[in-house]
Amino acid sequence: MIPQLSDLFATARVVSLPLATRFRGIDSREALLFRGPEGWSEFSPFAEYDDTEATAWLAAGIDFAWNPTPPLLRSSIPVNATLPAVAVAEVAAVLARFGSCRTVKVKVAEPGQSLADDVARVEEVRRILGPEGRIRVDANGAWNVDEAEHAIHALASLDLEYVEQPCATVPELAEIRERVKYMGVPIAADESVRRAVDPLAVARAGAADLLVIKAQPLGGIVSAGRIVAEAGLPAVISSALDTSIGISMGLHLAATIPRLDYDCGLGTAALLAADVTDEPLLPVDGELPVRRVTPSPALLELHAASAERTSWWYARLIRVWDELTA
Ligand SMILES: O=C(O)CCC(=O)C1=CC=C[C@@H](O)[C@@H]1C(=O)O
Numbered sequence: 456m457i458p459q460l461s462d463l464f465a466t467a468r469v470v471s472l473p474l475a476t477r478f479r480g481i482d483s484r485e486a487l488l489f490r491g492p493e494g495w496s497e498f499s500p501f502a503e504y505d506d507t508e509a510t511a512w513l514a515a516g517i518d519f520a521w522n523p524t525p526p527l528l529r530s531s532i533p534v535n536a537t538l539p540a541v542a543v544a545e546v547a548a549v550l551a552r553f554g555s556c557r558t559v560k561v562k563v564a565e566p567g568q569s570l571a572d573d574v575a576r577v578e579e580v581r582r583i584l585g586p587e588g589r590i591r592v593d594a595n596g597a598w599n600v601d602e603a604e605h606a607i608h609a610l611a612s613l614d615l616e617y618v619e620q621p622c623a624t625v626p627e628l629a630e631i632r633e634r635v636k637y638m639g640v641p642i643a644a645d646e647s648v649r650r651a652v653d654p655l656a657v658a659r660a661g662a663a664d665l666l667v668i669k670a671q672p673l674g675g676i677v678s679a680g681r682i683v684a685e686a687g688l689p690a691v692i693s694s695a696l697d698t699s700i701g702i703s704m705g706l707h708l709a710a711t712i713p714r715l716d717y718d719c720g721l722g723t724a725a726l727l728a729a730d731v732t733d734e735p736l737l738p739v740d741g742e743l744p745v746r747r748v749t750p751s752p753a754l755l756e757l758h759a760a761s762a763e764r765t766s767w768w769y770a771r772l773i774r775v776w777d778e779l780t781a
């Protein structure tokens with residue numbers, strides 16, 4: 456069931472939360488929050504995403520607010536720390552925000568940086584985590600196949616759990632996966648799932664060993680859970696850099712997945728310098744509880760987006776709701 460626009464606007468609030476560390480080119484995270492019969496939910500496609508891409512995000516937000524979740528199979532979710540492409544000198548301080556996570560995802564292939572920067576950053580993470588820590592890297596599709604092969608060679612001795620979206624396209628992922636198989640480094644697909652016309656194509660092509668699954672871009676808990684089941688590959692449930700409310704949607708998704716072999720990328724509230732709740736979903740001993748989040752009226756007020764940005768989000772909500780109900 457899709458609620459009327461007036462039902463969404465009845466509780467809608469737009470916030471702009473500062474990030475503690477610049478991440479994927481932004482310094483603050485905007486989100487539209489609203490409440491339904493099941494509780495608070497979030498609509499926060501990145502600003503540059505078009506309305507068509509944003510419809511899945513709205514379907515997800517509505518689903519979490521209006522529909523009960525499928526049965527929850529666990530009450531706590533193991534999560535990783537997420538390290539933006541910061542300088543070596545900043546690594547320890549950023550990781551400290553996540554408490555004691557045994558797994559770290561490191562952003563690599565940042566525009567303007569070199570492979571040497573990536574190697575130095577991953578070396579520093581390995582030094583901090585020790586030999587038993589798990590390190591995965593995420594290139595956001597920035598390498599071509601040769602660059603990816605070269606980079607994975609350079610990083611492999613640091614013991615990688617997997618490489619997320621090393622290249623942009625499914626055929627490239629299939630090729631790099633073949634080329635690095637002998638090194639025992641698995642390939643994960645992220646953008647090839649969440650931004651693809653067919654999120655199952657990458658699995659069908661045998662181009663990935665595991666999938667990164669995000670609730671909002673994949674249309675919500677039920678829809679994302681179906682993709683995991685049909686793909687038949689291990690899944691890493693991750694955030695879209697949401698507020699703690701969107702993170703709670705991701706945690707509920709993670710709680711419905713029969714097998715979780717990997718720590719989930721849901722620790723990213725630690726990258727925010729402020730949140731909408733006094734009890735943000737920050738990892739403790741590498742775990743997050745599966746619970747709903749209610750925003751604090753004072754924090755909604757304090758972090759309210761500007762009038763101009765609020766109008767922009769309201770207009771976007773109207774257009775995307777129109778597209779969703781068309
Ligand atoms: O997976 C994680 O550890 C956290 C989530 C995360 O890295 C991302 C969230 C949102 C946008 C993306 O650029 C980024 C990703 O590519 O996985």
Ligand SMILES: [Mg+2]
Pocket residue numbers: 593595619620645646667
């Ligand atoms: Mg990714």
